[in-house]
Amino acid sequence: MTYRDVASKQALAWAVVAIGARMPVAMAPLALVFLTRERPGGYSLGAALAAAYVIGEIAGAPFLGTRMRPHRARPQLAVGLAGGATGFAGLAAFPHAHPAILAAFAALAGAAPSAAPGGLRALLTAMVPKRAVAQALSAESMLTFGIWSLTPAAVTGLALGVAPRIPLLLAAALMASSVAGLWMLPAGWAADEADRDGESMARILSRAWPAYVTGAAGLSLLALAELVLPALLEQRGTGVGWAGPLLTGLSLGSAAGAFLYGLRDWPGRLRTRSVLLLCAMSACVALVALIPALAWMAAALVLAGVLQAGAMLTRNLSLREILPPSALAAGYSVMYAAVGAGYAATGSLAGALLHFVAPSTAILAGVGLTLLLTAVGALGESRRTASVVSAGERSASRGDKGVVESPAGPGPERAPICSGSDTERRL
Template sequence: MADEVEQKVRTDEREGPLGYRELLARPGVRPWLLVTLAAKLPVAMAPLALVFLVRESAGGYTLGAVLGGAYVVGEVVGAPLLGARLHGAGLRRELAVGLAVGAVAFAGLAFCSAAPPLVTAALAFLAGAAPAAHAGGLRALLVAAVPEQAVARALSVETTLTQGIWAVAPALVAFLSLGAAPGAPLGLAACCALLAALGVRRLPRESSPETAEQHPAAGDPKTAGAAPSRARALAAGWPVYLTSAAAMALLATAELVLPALLQSRGLPIGWSGPLLAAFSASSVLGGLVYGTRQWPGGARAQSLVLLVAMAVFVALAAVLPGLAGIAVALLLAGAFKSGVMVTRNLSLRERVPSDMLAAGYSVMYAVQGVGYSLTASLAALVLAHAEPAAAVLSGAALTLLLTLVSALAERRPRTA
């Protein structure tokens, strides 16, 4: 068996990186795409869907914001707590249970819009918390389904899919809420989560032999025995988690401050929607381009360089004149966004044991939510006392500061 694995590894190395067509032909990859689509669409729809659900109620948009906050808090709490359970043979079972509970919570929200606010807030929290580990678990299953030299391209496919989902979700929510019923988007979210729960059980159980053999952080018995604890092993990825927070700081800056920035320039705020759609479309294209070749430098160095470039272009949106200047800056920032996402996932694989990747990805997912929320608070504080351009520059400065701290941490030798 060992000879067969070694021969397969040599064959893969001779063939070089898989193209997108060959990657999609790998066993388990296409089912993974379908399951991921069903699992991520509810997440992308939920915050706006909750606003549309209650906008005509007594609480109005204020209650919608509260429900959206409860959902995000559920994600932040659920991702690390449930993600720590994602390892070994029980990974797919845990994912399926979490998605199924999330489906029930989404269905409850869809049919209980007139319930007391505390009930709807509890359901929103549960809808965010129960399936929150799916991002880390599904990414770990994807990495396990492809050989080592195809991991970067596979993660590019995941990033492209994610950006595509986030680009269409707002329009889908508005169409269903206004054209069908206020609870229709949440009903669709419940159906998607349930389909994902059923589909995840059919995904491959374990990594293929050649994948496990090639993994740079493969958890052999010696390495596993040396690890003092799972918590300490997860904590080893903190510089990567920090870059995730930095990336979300930029995303929050671009999304939340853009309408105010346009208004301060005397431009119609209606342009914020098309500009953010273009930002996402540019990110989709950037993810595909990143996966087409091997880039110089390691994943960690690439992540830091791409993050700095993204921060610079977001900052340029605050100083370039006119609508065209803002559009060009956001398009260029979006082109680097997917590369940041892919490289930080690759970087985490180098710092966290292979049998804890799902948990590590889940922690990173939670940190992203924290980074977004803190930057939103910073933007609100700056906007209350300064021009929108200052809020954009503050978000970019925060990103650069976090990136610097992460870069310095990466240079320090890791202790065993």
């Protein structure tokens, strides 16, 4: 079980498609701010457009993800990514349009491709051997964190050095190229709809709600680090320009953490690992609020990034334990919406608190919210596991009672299993 199991030409093609699909997502919020900053009230308008984009993602991911069919995912992914490219192109083509039109383009750019991250993740894990799923998810995380590390500098350089619309044009071109790249990949992944046992998709996905809560908790810490860090530096008399390098360190730490996580099997249950990682990450972010020295702040953020990668990977692996294969893409999409909602909620809380308390206090309040979400998710997972074990025991008990033994010994064998049964299909 090494990264060699993931390395292949098909995986390389997947990485190229993933870059085209995900870099525009990382570019969007900052690119929207630069697009409108020279208009009257430009920064406020840019923030509103970024909010419309995120709302589109949060609303679109569960709606589109639950409708994705594993065996024919390619056309659905292609339509979504093409819609996203259209939204980005519209923003770049009409930068001076009415705010309502720009908001509609931003919402389209966010909503249309919002099921692509989940679909591409399900496609990647289906392309590698089962023993290498953790390594595949680690490689995906390294790619994602690498994109987020490079994107802010690229957007800033293009917007200020060339033209404000150029980052959005680049985003449209990248997303359009990912549509063409889908035909280098399999059309979908194998998943038997019978593994749902007749349950509705909504009911199946609802079983994984503890994982969604812990996912929201993990990204809420990222929101604190990104949104409150400049104000915290200003509070301490440190140059606000240090926010960029510090956040780059956070992203690089996450990339390193994803690599380290995939090197070996880790002891303990996934839910235990997730809780420990989130608590340790919360402690690191709390230290950022409490430690005045810039060097120690940087060290705490790098360590928080390492822990964040592990927390993200454990929750994705937890989804694979809870959900059947036919619901994985939908589950990843709902997770995508949940973490976006956690980011938005914590960012809004921190922003509101900044009007009344110091930035360090706002960070600590956000850490408290994260720990509360972590506790709720852990409690829900514990109860879910207990109910599954109890149901299994009841089923076993009913099975024992159904076997009638004769005086000569055990009763007759059950009827032969018919061809095509669940047991045979799982072999």
